[in-house]
Amino acid sequence: MEITNIETIPGKRITTHYGLVCGSTVRSKNAFKDIGASFKNMFGGELKNYTRLLEETRQEAISRMIEHATSLGANAVVNVRFATSDVAAGAAEIYIYGTAVRVE
Amino acid sequence: MADLITWGIWISLFVFSFFIGTYREKAHFKNLVEREKTLVLLPALTMKFAEDRAVVKTELVMGSVVIGGDFFKQVVASLASLFGMRISVAEAMMDRARREAVLRMKEKAMGADAILNVRIEGLKIGERKKITGIEAMAYGTAVYYAK
Amino acid sequence: MKFEPNYSENNVNVPSHNHFREFIRLTLWLLGIIFGIYFVLGYAADRFAERLPPKFEAAIASGITSRFDHGDFPRTSKYLQKVLDTLVTSAEGLPPFTYKVSIHDQPAVNAMALPGGNIVVFKGLLSELKSENEVSIILAHELGHYAHRDHLRGLGRGLVFMSIMTALGLSGDLPGFIAPSVQTFDLKHSRDRESAADLYAIDLIARAYGYAGGAIDVFKVLARQEHGFKRPDIISTHPDTLWRMQTVANYLQQKKYPAGSIRPLPESGVLPFPDDKKGKPGVVKLGVGPS
Numbered sequence: 081m082e083i084t085n086i087e088t089i090p091g092k093r094i095t096t097h098y099g100l101v102c103g104s105t106v107r108s109k110n111a112f113k114d115i116g117a118s119f120k121n122m123f124g125g126e127l128k129n130y131t132r133l134l135e136e137t138r139q140e141a142i143s144r145m146i147e148h149a150t151s152l153g154a155n156a157v158v159n160v161r162f163a164t165s166d167v168a169a170g171a172a173e174i175y176i177y178g179t180a181v182r183v184e
Numbered sequence: 185m186a187d188l189i190t191w192g193i194w195i196s197l198f199v200f201s202f203f204i205g206t207y208r209e210k211a212h213f214k215n216l217v218e219r220e221k222t223l224v225l226l227p228a229l230t231m232k233f234a235e236d237r238a239v240v241k242t243e244l245v246m247g248s249v250v251i252g253g254d255f256f257k258q259v260v261a262s263l264a265s266l267f268g269m270r271i272s273v274a275e276a277m278m279d280r281a282r283r284e285a286v287l288r289m290k291e292k293a294m295g296a297d298a299i300l301n302v303r304i305e306g307l308k309i310g311e312r313k314k315i316t317g318i319e320a321m322a323y324g325t326a327v328y329y330a331k
Numbered sequence: 332m333k334f335e336p337n338y339s340e341n342n343v344n345v346p347s348h349n350h351f352r353e354f355i356r357l358t359l360w361l362l363g364i365i366f367g368i369y370f371v372l373g374y375a376a377d378r379f380a381e382r383l384p385p386k387f388e389a390a391i392a393s394g395i396t397s398r399f400d401h402g403d404f405p406r407t408s409k410y411l412q413k414v415l416d417t418l419v420t421s422a423e424g425l426p427p428f429t430y431k432v433s434i435h436d437q438p439a440v441n442a443m444a445l446p447g448g449n450i451v452v453f454k455g456l457l458s459e460l461k462s463e464n465e466v467s468i469i470l471a472h473e474l475g476h477y478a479h480r481d482h483l484r485g486l487g488r489g490l491v492f493m494s495i496m497t498a499l500g501l502s503g504d505l506p507g508f509i510a511p512s513v514q515t516f517d518l519k520h521s522r523d524r525e526s527a528a529d530l531y532a533i534d535l536i537a538r539a540y541g542y543a544g545g546a547i548d549v550f551k552v553l554a555r556q557e558h559g560f561k562r563p564d565i566i567s568t569h570p571d572t573l574w575r576m577q578t579v580a581n582y583l584q585q586k587k588y589p590a591g592s593i594r595p596l597p598e599s600g601v602l603p604f605p606d607d608k609k610g611k612p613g614v615v616k617l618g619v620g621p622s
Contacts, residue, residue, distance in 0.1 A: 087231050096335045097234060099227035100286065100302060104344045106275045108261075110268025133268065140270075144343045151339035159230040165306035167274045167318065171265050175282070177304055179229045181332075202351065210348075217340060224336045235332055260350060263357040272347050279344045298334070 081146045082156040082183065089156055092183040098152040102177035103144030106167050107137040134172070138162070141174045154180035201255035209276060216283050223290045228299045228324060235298070238330040245299060246323035247288025250309060251281040253316060278306065281320035293326035300325045383483055385426045389447040404434045404454075410597060411452065414463065415470050421539040422471075424478045432470065440552075442469055444476040446483060459552045463594040464545025467536050475531030481524045529575060530582055542591025543583055550576040 082089050109130065149157050160178035167173045227234070253261075257273040264271045282304055293299055302324035310316025347353070411432045419430050428448025438455040445451060450473045460466050475481075537543045550572050 087233065094332050096333055097227065097229060097231075098335055098337050099224075099229060102282065102304075102344070104275065104278055104282070106271045106278060108265035108268055108271055110266070147343045148339065151341055151343070152337040153335070159232075161230060161303065163304060163306060165318075166308050167261075167271070167278065171261065171271055171274065173274070173278050173306060175278070175304070175306060177230065177302075179231050182335075206350070213342075221338055224338045227334050227336070235334070256350070256354070260354045260357065263354070263361060266361060267357065272345065272353055273350050276345045276348065276350075279342065 081149065083142070083146075083160055083178070084156075084158050085160045085178075087159055089158060089181075089183050092156075094156075094158070094181045094183050096154075096182040098149070098154050098180040098182075100177060101145055101148040101152065101154070101157060101180040102175065103141040103146070103148060104173060104175040105137050105140045105144065106171055106173045107133060107140075108171035109133065134174070137172070137174045138176070141176045145176050145178065149180040152180050154182055156181050156183045197255055198259065205254040205256050209280070212280055212284075216280065216287065219287050219291075220283070223287065226290050226293065226296060226299065228286060228290060228302045228322075230302055232301050234300060234327075235329065239327050240330045241328040243293065243296070243326045243328075244323065245289050245292040245296075245326045246321065247285045247290070247292060248319060248321035249281055249284040249288060250317045250319045251277050251284070253277060253318070277318055278320070281318045282306065282322070285320040285322040289322040289324060295328070296326035297329045298327050300327055383480075385428060388426075388483065389428065404436075407457070408432065408434055411466065411470070414467050415450070415474075418467060418471050418474060418535055418539050422474055422478070422535055423538075425474060426477060426480075428477070430474070430477075442473055444473040444481070448477065450474075461548070461552075461596070462545055463596055464536070464540075465549045465552070466596070467539070468532055468546050468549045471532035471535040471539075472528050474535060475528030476524070478531055479524065479527055481528065526575065526578060529579055533579060533582055533586070533588070537586070537588045540591065540594075541589070543586075543588035544590040545593055546579055546583065547576055550579065 082092075088094060145157060145160075157178040157180055160176060163175040163177070165173050165175070253273075257277065260273045261271050264273075285304065286302075289299065289302070302322060304320065304322045307319040307321070308317075309319055411434070415430055415432050419425065426448075430448040430450065432450045432452060434457065435451050435453050437453045439453045440455045440459060441453040442456055443451050450470060452469065456469065460469070533543055533546055536546070
């Protein structure tokens with residue numbers, strides 16, 4: 081599955097398009113791990129837990145979008161956009177959407 | 185005794201909102217699937233160009249919706265936020281909101297051939313701790329091809 | 332590029348619609364964690380309470396005792412103090428406090444042992460007492476709490492409970508059901524302490540007076556109060572009164588304490604002493620710690 085955030089997949093020709101596909105995940109932080117993060121907050125620096133959490137979440141959203149695209153018969157998703165919103169306290173939604181296409 | 189009353193109110197509210205919330209969610213999903221099927225011929229695309237045909241008319245269309253959370257969902261979401269995991273109640277809410285927004289956008293563009301360059305936004309409405317409501321908004325350019 | 336309309340009914344973004352199962356799983360996890368922390372810290376608080384030096388305790392006591400305004404019953408107080416002093420001289424294993432008793436002008440049938448040796452007896456309970464034997468049982472019961480350091484345990488456990496709740500940010504709106512369930516569990520602990528204090532009281536008055544009559548009568552007072560409003564055993568901080576009477580009766584038989592005579596109350600035979608209205612009975616309780 082090829083995914084791009086430009087209009088096309090360079091070097092390939094889009095033959096068919098299937099419309100909008102999307103994947104979303106809502107994940108929350110871990111309150112117990114968060115105690116560690118609040119200590120780090122005093123001194124700054126990367127919050128590795130959070131970086132990893134968001135990375136995993138994005139990955140999951142992407143794989144959901146891929147699943148959606150595959151079920152429509154597509155083999156690529158072009159012009160992909162990420163959107164993130166907070167749903168509840170300490171929880172973030174990762175939303176990814178794009179156009180499912182078939183390329184040759 | 186006062187504890188018992190508070191407890192009782194809490195539990196009945198919880199159970200009540202669970203049943204009503206589940207019923208409404210199921211109904212909404214069913215409704216979404218039906219409407220999506222009827223509108224499947226109108227594609228929404230994130231691309232700027234789709235087909236090499238002359239365009240006679242373009243129009244900005246948008247659709248938005250606010251989906252409210254119920255007491256049960258709030259409790260489950262705040263429980264889940266302790267453990268750092270997926271919050272499936274919120275996922276279902278977001279999914280409903282986004283699909284509804286896209287559908288409303290499509291319904292505004294009845295008769296068009298495609299909606300191009302679609303963007304979808306999400307927004308939380310309410311206080312910090314609660315899921316009062318979730319707004320989803322979709323917008324794009326509806327194009328009408330020359331016949 | 333042509334368009335191919337396909338539709339997939341499989342919803343990839345909402346894998347499960349069974350929110351209730353998720354709720355149950357989360358609740359069980361949370362309860363497990365809270366109980367775990369509570370057990371460990373509660374145990375630590377108990378151990379700590381047993382070792383807390385009395386001087387330090389007296390220092391923190393003033394903050395708590397000031398919450399109870401001392402009713403104006405100087406003569407009754409003096410009488411209660413006399414009974415208490417008699418008990419204290421023959422008591423064993425008490426921390427070295429100056430034990431004081433004060434009367435709280437509230438209709439509740441209650442008495443409590445506050446840190447630093449301050450016993451508070453509610454007016455509602457006093458007005459139910461018919462003899463000196465009963466007065467001394469009540470006071471001896473509270474002394475029992477001091478001997479077992481229960482008054483501090485109550486504080487320690489309460490503190491642990493509050494800290495867990497605050498740490499998890501649960502003190503607010505969210506799981507209103509979790510606090511009661513942990514508390515319910517803790518009440519079992521509290522009931523065991525009450526029973527231990529009962530037996531201590533019997534031993535104490537038997538040593539102080541040479542007989543243990545009137546012990547059962549106190550519980551009859553409590554049973555009368557409970558009539559018409561009996562809380563289920565599991566949510567009460569104190570053991571079911573009938574069960575307590577039974578335990579005390581068995582203990583009396585086992586120890587073979589003589590029943591002895593009933594010592595009447597001085598003056599008009601009512602507490603608190605004259606021209607006091609009899610308060611309405613409240614929740615039946617005879618306990619430790621602020622309630």
